Amino acid sequence: MTIQRIAPAAVTEEKYAPIPMAPVTSNQVAAIGHDPATNTLAVTFTRGLGHVYHYPDVSAELHAQFVGAESIGTFFGKHIKPLPFKKFPAPKAKGEEAKAA
Numbered sequence: 001m002t003i004q005r006i007a008p009a010a011v012t013e014e015k016y017a018p019i020p021m022a023p024v025t026s027n028q029v030a031a032i033g034h035d036p037a038t039n040t041l042a043v044t045f046t047r048g049l050g051h052v053y054h055y056p057d058v059s060a061e062l063h064a065q066f067v068g069a070e071s072i073g074t075f076f077g078k079h080i081k082p083l084p085f086k087k088f089p090a091p092k093a094k095g096e097e098a099k100a101a
Contacts, residue, residue: 011051012086019054028073034063041066041080050090055083 019042021033026046033042041058044050062079069075 009085009087011089014086014088016052016088016091018091019052021052022067024067024072026072029076032063032067032072034058034060036060043076043080044090052088052091054086054088055080056086058083 017035017038019033019035019040021031021042021044023031028046030044030046031042034040035042039057039059041055041063043053043055045053058080066072066075066080
């Protein structure tokens, strides 16, 4: 049996609009946020480089169900993962921008 690996999604070139996120208790998901003005869900994961994933057209109700789910990872896999998303690079920590200049 051959295991087929799926290439990771490419990072978008679009401008990043930060959405405040709160940490959650999950083995898979690190933090979740929601912008009700644009109905955009923001998610970061416990593994990986800290990229931020934005899922457009996610209602405040679905966000509340996600945050309140008994298993956030299971809810993500069933209801969020199939949705289209944009992947942004991990935000720089405060002070890193000055160091890079």
